[in-house]
Amino acid sequence: MSETPRQLRADCFRCFALCCVAPAFAASADFALDKPAGRPCAHLAGDFRCGIHGQLRDRGFAGCTVFDCFGAGQQVSQVTYGGRSWRDQPRSAAQMFDTFAVQRHLHELLWYLTEAVALGPTEPLRGQLRRAVAETLRHTDASPAELLALDVDAHRATVNVLLSRASELLRGRGGADRRGAQLVGVDLRRVRLVGANLRGAVLVGADLRGVDLTRADVTGADLRGADLRGADLRRTLFLHRAQLDAARGDLRTRLPASLSRPAHWSALPLTPTRRATR
Structure with a gap:
């Protein structure tokens, strides 16, 4: 397994706590309370930090500890929206949250593609994986409107064909x-x-x-x-x-x-x- 590239690792200090606001979650073994989509978690502080970060498992929020945005949070916060938060521009909040969902899918695909390339499949598959990485990277740099218009399911299906082929090659018979x-x-x-x-x-x-x-x-x-x-x-x-x-x-x-x-x-x-x- 390769070292994860920096842009594919979550950097909460450069994110506007999008994972604490955008998704919905229901009270369960993973979450201690209900939270609708687009509403900040009750434990989110004014500086975009979690008020119980060191106690999440003890306080019933194990689901928060296993969520990984693969770097999509800081991409949306610092690149897609240029450092302007949903609190700074409340009228853009819903669009930002929807954009985060798209970026998260793209960054997850990037993680798998990057990992597949590093695992060393032979040509021509290696070249096809590299081209898929480049295409996915271009999507992550798109504007909010372009991201929301992107057919993520179609892109994922195309990428999954390559990843499945890489899996077959790497697993052997x-x-x-x-x-x-x-x-x-x-x-x-x-x-x-x-x-x-x-x-x-x-x-x-x-x-x-x-x-x-x-x-x-x-x-x-x-x-x-x-x-x-x-x-x-x-x-x-x-x-x-x-x-x-x-x-x-x-x-x-x-x-x-x-x-x-x-x-x-x-x-x-x-x-x-x-x-x-x-």
Whole structure:
């Protein structure tokens, strides 16, 4: 896994707290209260900072800790709107929030494309991925009107064809196909997942203790509450920080050099588990 480019990492100090205002969320295990779209969170301070940032999990806002805008927040705040906030220009607030949603999709695609290029697929696919990166970058620099007119779904579909081809090449032959599989709470410790296609799989609460996920593609996989204690993620494909933040792990969980261990993970390893066979 490559080092994430700076423009694809969230920089909250250069953003107008768009993720705290634009989206809606409902009271649940992830959010302690209801908030309609376009309304600032009750904990948002006047300086665009979260008033309970260091206590989000303890206060019932685990969903905030796993959200990743992939740098779209600062792009909208500082580039698309030139440093003018939704508080400065309330008449443009709704447009800014809609623009943020589009930019977030584009930046997420950029992250996957950049990661795919770094993983080193052969030509001509590598060149096609680079051209997709350039095209997506051009979209991110567009005006608000141009962004809102963009058919994001069509662009995503085109990009996903390339990413799927890259996944096939990088995973190799013989991996299990679990695309979009509903694996909520399933014990996968004895399932061979080396080179598996887990794109879009729902792994909420799944038991992956000790599992080798080498070359497994986890694009869009939902890892909320998944137990990754002792799992080998060093060469997992398209694994990003938000997925780790949503999961459980410990000191035995092996991570790529580019990703750090989430602070809320267990400080000490628990009882050793049987590793899945290759």
